[in-house]
Amino acid sequence: MKLAFAVCITLGLAVGTAHAADADCQATSSRMLDHLDKRDYLGxxxxxxxxxxxxxSVDRLARLWQAKVQHPDLPDVRGPVQLSNVQGYAVVVTPLHHGQDQLNTRVVCDADGKIGGFFVKSMP
Known part of the structure; x- marks a missing residue:
């Protein structure tokens, strides 16, 4: 009985930690997108x-973003984010609408809460 209780507590702590990591990654992702909206690629x-x-690099990110966002002067409208955890990495997918441009961004955060992956996909 004590073992089952310990396993439940351990699982509960792991789930709580995963949710905290997802929330931290969501904030990090949002902060990154805020900088991209301002064309602050260094930020x-x-x-x-x-x-x-x-x-x-900063220059490569600028080129990538400018190639994907054809109307950077228009404010983005963000859709509801999707949070997941894949092999220990927190993943945040955010739908964006810039005028006619529809994109999905995916930010992947490592265990330290740093961005270890960034992907942009144009949507039809």
């Missing part, structure tokens, strides 16, 4: 982990 990379900084 958008502030929460990147070292590996991400090495693979997606």
């Amino acid at each position: 958008a990379t502030a929460d990147f982990n070292e590996r991400m900084k090495a693979s997606l």
Whole structure:
């Protein structure tokens, strides 16, 4: 009985930690998108982990974003986010609408709460 109780507490703590990580990643994702809205690409990379900084420079991020968002002067409208946890990484998917542009952004946060992945997909 004590073992079952300990397992339940451990599982409860793990679920609570996962929810906290998801919420932290959601805030980090939102902060990054806020910077992208302002075309502040340096600020958008502030929460990147070292590996991400090495693979997606400020200049590359600017080119990627400008290629995907055809109407950067229009404010974005964000849809409801989808949170998930994949192999220990918190994942936040945010639908964005910039004028006629419809995108999904996916931000992946590592265990330290830093951005370890960023993906942008144009939607039809």
